[in-house]
Amino acid sequence: MATPSPTTIHDVYYSSTYVRLLFDYLSLQGLDAQQVLGEARPADADRGLGRYAGRHWRQMLERAAAALQDPLLGLHLGQQIRTAHLGVLGYVLHACRDVGAALLRWQQYDRLIAHVAQMDVRVEPHTVTIEWRNAPESMGALVDETALTALVQFARNITVGAPQIEAVRFPHPRPADVTPYEAYFGCPVLFDQPLPGVRFAADLLQQPLRQPDDALLDLMEQQARTLLAQLPAGDELEREVRQAITRQLQSGEPSLEPIATAMHITPRTLHRRLSDRGLQFRQLCDDTRRQLAENHLRDPRLSLAEVAWLLGYSEHSAFTRAFRRWTGVSPQQWRSGSG
CATH class of the missing domain: 1.10.10.60 (Homeodomain-like)
Structure with missing residues (x-):
């Protein structure tokens, strides 16, 4: 399988289906998610093609953590992951026969959910290690804790028995109390690590999933390939706007109107196109x-x-x-x- 090219800051995004997890969680806590986050819930009709810039997602998590007064939001939020929050990829994974098959599909279609870092899977005689490399910048504790908790929780949701994790690694500093992390993951949780990642026994790859369905898997994979083909390799609009901002800085404060005029579109259209990308x-x-x-x-x-x-x-x-x-x-x- 070809090694993906390194992610750049401009390419980092999370899908709208994944972002809906936060809106659903805030609602479960009795809060008005739109009021807390200052924006509307992603439309269900976009099938996950809506994209939120990495820093935008981090800011949303920070607002939610402040509103809930919950420094462990990532740990709590990730545990609420459901198949729908992973969009088509979630249904592909759910229909696989075993953990190994699901992991292979995750590698193939991970851009449907997020494009942050290169997913590196190392299968050794007794262990499997998953790490995320070449991220252009740290997304922070809330983002990483949400992602790794969601990964482990989803594996528990779809796997027969209780899949055991041997170690979880986070790059951010060790908190004063690691008890909640160890209680949830059921293994050593390491901080100040070079890369985020998880390690588990290689035997887990053969562990069966709860609802294998070959026919559904074929259908969902067709949809996943179609959606993947619709994702742009890069975001030309964002690059063009950033270049225009850089030029405008030479004469003072940038504004949207002249940039839209130079791009031969209306300011309203430019605002909408940026909004569609979570920008x-x-x-x-x-x-x-x-x-x-x-x-x-x-x-x-x-x-x-x-x-x-x-x-x-x-x-x-x-x-x-x-x-x-x-x-x-x-x-x-x-x-x-x-x-």
Whole structure:
């Protein structure tokens, strides 16, 4: 199987079916999900082709965790995963005969659910290790904990017996209390690891699933291949808008209207197309500025005032405030490496 090319920041996304998990969970907690998250639930009719940028998904989880006052949201949310939250892929996995067959299909069709990092499966004589490599940036504890909990929970949902996990690894710092993690996963849970991942006994690959159905599997795989073909290899619209934002920064604050005019579409159409991808113009401006800021700060020939000017800030103080919001440190601290 060909090795996928490395994911870039611009390509990171989660599918709308997966994002619906958060809306469903908030409703179960008695909250108005739309009010908490500040946006409408993804339409059921999009079959999972709606995409949410990685940082957008992280921000949604952060808002939900704050509203629920639940630092363990990822652990709790992932346990509510259901077949429908994985869209067509969920039904493909559900119809497989054993864990090994399901794992193979997950590798084939994982882009239907998310495109964040390369899924690396290592099968050794006694163990299987799944790790996610080449992510362009860390998505954070909430995102990783939701994803790995959902993976383990879904395996438990569809497998005969209780599949045992030998180890779970997270790249974020160890929390003060790991008891809830070990109680759920039933194995050592390691933090501060190079990559997120899980390890389990190789015998689990032969463990049968609860509802194998060859006819349904064939039908669902046909749908999965069709949907996969409809996913663009990259997002030209996002790249075009980011390039236009970069050009506009040379003359001040970017705005959507002139970019839409240059693209020969109406501002309303551009707003809708970005929204369909789970993107917002203000977020793109902010993220583009942050990336440019880091690139400029690596160039020792540029003063901090010049970097601020190149990013369209009329005052150095405004740039410093924005950079602190992005990174938690000042531009000078970031440049010197003390941040």
